[in-house]
Amino acid sequence: MTNYCQYNxxxxxxxxxxxxxxxxxxxxxxxxxxxxxxLAVEACVAAYAxxxxxxxxxxxxxxxxxxxxxxxxxxxxxHPIKGEPILAERGVDPEIRRAILSHxxxxxxxxxxxxxxxxxxxxxxxxxxTACAYVQPSRSIKDVQVKSVRKxxxxxxxxxxxxxxDVLNGAKGLGVELDEHIAFCIAAMTARADEIxxx
Numbered sequence: 001m002t003n004y005c006q007y008n009x010x011x012x013x014x015x016x017x018x019x020x021x022x023x024x025x026x027x028x029x030x031x032x033x034x035x036x037x038x039l040a041v042e043a044c045v046a047a048y049a050x051x052x053x054x055x056x057x058x059x060x061x062x063x064x065x066x067x068x069x070x071x072x073x074x075x076x077x078x079h080p081i082k083g084e085p086i087l088a089e090r091g092v093d094p095e096i097r098r099a100i101l102s103h104x105x106x107x108x109x110x111x112x113x114x115x116x117x118x119x120x121x122x123x124x125x126x127x128x129x130t131a132c133a134y135v136q137p138s139r140s141i142k143d144v145q146v147k148s149v150r151k152x153x154x155x156x157x158x159x160x161x162x163x164x165x166d167v168l169n170g171a172k173g174l175g176v177e178l179d180e181h182i183a184f185c186i187a188a189m190t191a192r193a194d195e196i197x198x199x
Contacts, residue, residue: 021061040196044122047188062096121170131159141189
């Protein structure tokens with residue numbers, strides 16, 4: 001695995017921008033649902049970047065690419081470990097690659113930076129919120145309420161692939177109350193509902 005301590009590369013205009021990240025995602029990800037998941041996570045992560053005064057482009061790129069290799073590496077631990085060298089070859093910033101590795105516990109990369117903690121906190125929750133939206137009559141995130149999300153989190157049969165521990169630990173890692181985190185992500189996804197809701 002890459003030793004990220006050896007890098008001292010600052011973020012600048014020569015790094016991958018959002019459009020390049022989207023193109024890379026689409027190159028490796030053909031599923032509309034996986035692309036929409038990337039957009040949902042991006043909506044949440046980018047909103048946190050704005051709230052925290054961080055680099056929104058960097059955070060957006062990270063969110064878009066976090067599962068870019070899922071279709072070619074559909075088994076753990078191949079994802080995201082085998083995807084990281086591909087990102088390195090494409091010139092993706094080491095800080096972004098490290099954050100992507102850190103969103104999976106089994107990689108051994110600890111979540112230390114705000115970007116790493118935010119990506120982890122938004123990944124599973126965005127997927128869960130999408131599932132909550134799909135059971136609405138409108139199938140829209142706009143109609144999802146925090147109270148109903150909390151109720152569905154207790155129902156282990158609902159969206160069973162989503163780790164409840166990851167949702168809870170993600171909010172804890174950010175230092176925010178779960179209800180606040182859920183409400184924030186619903187608002188972020190609602191602002192981009194047209195992109196993340198299937199036609």
